[in-house]
Every structure is written in C-alpha cells, then in structure tokens.
Amino acid sequence: MKIGIAADHGGFELKESLHTFLTGLGYEVVDFGAHQLDKLDDYPDLIIPLAQAVASREVERGVAVCGSGVGAAIVANKIPGVRACLINDHFSAHQGVEDDDMNLICLGGRITGNRVAEEFVQAFLEAQFSGAERHKRRLQKVIELEKK
C-alpha cells in the first residue's frame, strides 16, 4: 500500500518518526514534506498536496500532522474525495475507516506521542471499509453534498 505523509513544523518530528515506522512495516511512503524543520511553515502548503494525492488516488491513504491536527483536518476536508479526521483515540482510528471510509488521518504532533501515534496509524491502515448498506447509504449522502 502506498501511503502519503505530510507535516508542518508542529508535526515535523512526528512525521519523520512515522515515516521510519511505516517504511519498517513495508509500506511505500511518499513524503510531501516538510523536508526540513522551518518554524514559518504554513500547514496548508504541506497538507493540500497530500490531500490532492489522496483524492486522485496517487496514494491510497494519507497521514497529515500539524501541531494539533486541527488545521490539517480543516484544510484536507476542503479537497473533494478526502475524508479526513483528527484522531486522538484508537477506536476512532479504525472505526473511522470501517464506518466512514476515512482516507486521511490527522494527528497532533504537539498532542500525541510517537508510540501512541504509531498505534493509531497502524489501526487506520489495517482497517477496511465494512461496506455495510447503512454505511454506504450515509457515505453516499456525504458524496452528494460534495457535488453541490
């Protein structure tokens, strides 16, 4: 599975750590930056290219990190086809995929420790959309809204 990752300065260290973790698990990782720590980064500059790559399916899923994960989630969800969420618990990391077909996970580099973040990301990547009729029906309503 090809995974895209991106972070601003608030998420840089966690993104670097997750890059190593994901490579170790055998995932192909596409790093959309930042490629060095720059305290003047603007998170949309890093997260939009990642979100576009998720929407176009250049990468199958995305991991976006900023200081809190909030800005990353806000901007990623502006890209049609992206279903991003800030994740701070293990249950939502997999249930967000199983029920809602979440395709981009957002994390707070100033909130979540590296080891816990690894567990969230692994749960996210190993989860699959259930395909249950009720979830498909709800997802379709989200897709219809996006078209308006």
Ligand SMILES: O=C(CO)[C@H](O)[C@H](O)COP(=O)(O)O
């Ligand atoms: O979390 C974020 C957005 O949601 C940013 O990483 C955070 O706002 C950056 O703050 P600063 O420029 O003060 O380092």
